[in-house]
Amino acid sequence: MRTTILGYPRIGPNRELKFATEDYWAGRIDAAALEKAGTDLRSSVWTELRDAGLDTIPSNTFSFYDQVLDTSVMIDAVPERYRHLDGLDRYFAMARGVQDVPALEMTKWFDTNYHYIVPELGPDTRFRLDRNAKPLAEYREAQALGIETRPVLVGPLTYLLLAKPSTPGFRTLDLLDGLVEAYAELLERLAGAGAEWVQIDEPALAADRTGEEIAALGRVYTRLGELPSRPRILLATYFGAVGADALRALAGTRVEAVGLDLVAGPGNVDALASIGGMPRKTVVAGVVDGRNVWRADEAAAKSAYAVLLGLADQVVVSTSCSLLHVPIDLDAETSLEPAVRERLAFARQKVAEVVAIGRALRERHPAAGVPVPSAVVDGGVRARLEALADARRGDRAARFAAQRDALKLPDLATTTIGSFPQTPEIRKARADRRAGRITEDAYTAAMRDEVARVVALQEEIGLDVLVHGEPERNDMVQYFAEQLDGYAATELGWVQSYGSRYVRPPILHGDVTRPRPMTVEWAAYAQGLTERPVKGMLTGPVTMLAWSFVRDDQPLADTAAQVALALRDEIADLEAAGIRVVQVDEPALRELLPLREADHAAYLDWAVAAFRLSTSGAADTTQIHTHMCYSEFGEIIDAIGALDADVTSVEAARSNMELVGDLRAAGYGNGIGPGVYDIHSPRVPSAEEIEKNLRRALEAIEPAKLWVNPDCGLKTRAYPETEASLRHLVTAARRVREGLAG
Numbered sequence: 001m002r003t004t005i006l007g008y009p010r011i012g013p014n015r016e017l018k019f020a021t022e023d024y025w026a027g028r029i030d031a032a033a034l035e036k037a038g039t040d041l042r043s044s045v046w047t048e049l050r051d052a053g054l055d056t057i058p059s060n061t062f063s064f065y066d067q068v069l070d071t072s073v074m075i076d077a078v079p080e081r082y083r084h085l086d087g088l089d090r091y092f093a094m095a096r097g098v099q100d101v102p103a104l105e106m107t108k109w110f111d112t113n114y115h116y117i118v119p120e121l122g123p124d125t126r127f128r129l130d131r132n133a134k135p136l137a138e139y140r141e142a143q144a145l146g147i148e149t150r151p152v153l154v155g156p157l158t159y160l161l162l163a164k165p166s167t168p169g170f171r172t173l174d175l176l177d178g179l180v181e182a183y184a185e186l187l188e189r190l191a192g193a194g195a196e197w198v199q200i201d202e203p204a205l206a207a208d209r210t211g212e213e214i215a216a217l218g219r220v221y222t223r224l225g226e227l228p229s230r231p232r233i234l235l236a237t238y239f240g241a242v243g244a245d246a247l248r249a250l251a252g253t254r255v256e257a258v259g260l261d262l263v264a265g266p267g268n269v270d271a272l273a274s275i276g277g278m279p280r281k282t283v284v285a286g287v288v289d290g291r292n293v294w295r296a297d298e299a300a301a302k303s304a305y306a307v308l309l310g311l312a313d314q315v316v317v318s319t320s321c322s323l324l325h326v327p328i329d330l331d332a333e334t335s336l337e338p339a340v341r342e343r344l345a346f347a348r349q350k351v352a353e354v355v356a357i358g359r360a361l362r363e364r365h366p367a368a369g370v371p372v373p374s375a376v377v378d379g380g381v382r383a384r385l386e387a388l389a390d391a392r393r394g395d396r397a398a399r400f401a402a403q404r405d406a407l408k409l410p411d412l413a414t415t416t417i418g419s420f421p422q423t424p425e426i427r428k429a430r431a432d433r434r435a436g437r438i439t440e441d442a443y444t445a446a447m448r449d450e451v452a453r454v455v456a457l458q459e460e461i462g463l464d465v466l467v468h469g470e471p472e473r474n475d476m477v478q479y480f481a482e483q484l485d486g487y488a489a490t491e492l493g494w495v496q497s498y499g500s501r502y503v504r505p506p507i508l509h510g511d512v513t514r515p516r517p518m519t520v521e522w523a524a525y526a527q528g529l530t531e532r533p534v535k536g537m538l539t540g541p542v543t544m545l546a547w548s549f550v551r552d553d554q555p556l557a558d559t560a561a562q563v564a565l566a567l568r569d570e571i572a573d574l575e576a577a578g579i580r581v582v583q584v585d586e587p588a589l590r591e592l593l594p595l596r597e598a599d600h601a602a603y604l605d606w607a608v609a610a611f612r613l614s615t616s617g618a619a620d621t622t623q624i625h626t627h628m629c630y631s632e633f634g635e636i637i638d639a640i641g642a643l644d645a646d647v648t649s650v651e652a653a654r655s656n657m658e659l660v661g662d663l664r665a666a667g668y669g670n671g672i673g674p675g676v677y678d679i680h681s682p683r684v685p686s687a688e689e690i691e692k693n694l695r696r697a698l699e700a701i702e703p704a705k706l707w708v709n710p711d712c713g714l715k716t717r718a719y720p721e722t723e724a725s726l727r728h729l730v731t732a733a734r735r736v737r738e739g740l741a742g
């Protein structure tokens, strides 16, 4: 083995997987047709990888939904509530729920934007290997095509660490010994089928691990290593550096190869050196970035390879992680500027890079490949940023007083998070415009009508701070990316987010600047329709980075500052147009938190600085809001205070408002809008229940600082429930205000 990759996108170059699964769910095709779509996708990937010249090819990287869910099914970790179903019905019920049976939980796969289905395990869980275990079936399927593959498995340790206990207090890790026996049986059967290698993924090793967990790691791979009949094992780690303790534990086992991510975890080299290397093992060197879209730096890859050669028996050129996280084919893009395109590589191009680097090393090419051109630099932005270092707003009590006089809002002011329902008519207008069926003017007119309707509705319902409803936005990041210089969009750059939901992240490739105002016309138009304040809506710098592919030639902090500067200018223009309240959404603030605690402070420093840079140009009288879509603040609670927004709205409906007390206890003294109802469900909350939530919140905060709002934007909801819920919300706020007055 000289070259390989850790995994490949499963969705197909034209989203074939999405269309097939959705057709199946809608009853348009049967199970056999869906299976056939899967078979076709798998064989085309294997053939493509073989033809590209990779020495070994992964299999079992395909999935109809998610590889963690596949693992649960493979070892029969199926909760009782799905057992009356079988086959694909059971599988999709676990992923998506069916009438009366809710789905398993879904959450982010480490620090990526891919979501996995969380296993639910308890004291009664008994693992049993499926007779037709998927890795075995796929191995044989490829074998029948004449292609030898290396089945990829989610590692047992990672699987258990990602699982959720079905009963409180249960430790999923207690199931490890049973799970390892199921894996042992699988390895024996793979060997029986002829598999030469198996890849076992343990990305959990890139996060902080306890001594007990490291000991468990040693135990698992000692046991699997000692199996009399098994394929050779590649233990793959990715998403960061693995500690020396974990490497030492692995060095003591019979595992033949260890995969290290040298892109997200350059520290892996030192860690490996610190334990004296692995002189009898192969190191699979993840030198081609599997998470981002930039071309590999061949010279850097070769020098990493050279260092590793001194620390291992053999070194294999590979991707840093599975290519699942990048779009499939750069060649399918027709509208990228050449200067941007020549810096990019998608999955197909990355496979070619791995092969080329491997070949250059084998043939001992002294020179590096074609150097990657650098990004366009904008001197103006850089000079302005330097002058603005450590931007912050004035005294918060003075701001509070100034805004009270300027805005004259009641106690328990009511508002929403920004978007109103995206109706079929809105979606149709957008599609018609894209297809050229309606003119730009006709589209704008339709959106303006929608804004006028939404403003009138909010006035009639009696909300205090209004929004324009965001009908013109397809996506909260893409909308801004399309208007900023330094960003590019793709046509077919789809990446799986979860199940059949794929996203097309924009590419932040160069210095970011704002050629013209982005939201001012919409906000000013809405403000012209009402006396009440209309809230301007912007997406914050961290979120703009989190949901994009971001240039890797400078620190994220510098890139975030450039985005922040564009937002700062936008806020100034909004103020000049008469907007008195601006919300800067940061739903991704927590998501970018590094996997290791040691890296948290540095991240939060730049994240907070970027937010403050974007908002600190605002006048004291301008009220800055921010919004986050989660309630587990724990590690970022101090950072939320440091953002210093005048009002922070958060998800709280499901945590019963405790959060207000938590924020106050952490010293947060500004306004708080704990979401008083859950918008993720069509259920309409009663006024009484909202009132109860508000009274509970008032135990921890004064009425002038308590805001009343739903817990997120309303764009995925329909109008009937939205209207009813907002009416109850306003009624509840009024009742509580009256109670306070009396």
Ligand code: GLN
Binding pocket: 417, 418, 419, 470, 476, 537, 585, 587, 627, 628, 629, 712, 713, 714, 715
């Ligand atoms: N303003 C956005 C909206 O209402 C916020 C979305 C979000 O928090 N993800 O849709």
Ligand code: ZN
Binding pocket: 417, 587, 627, 628, 629, 711, 712, 713
């Ligand atoms: Zn939200």
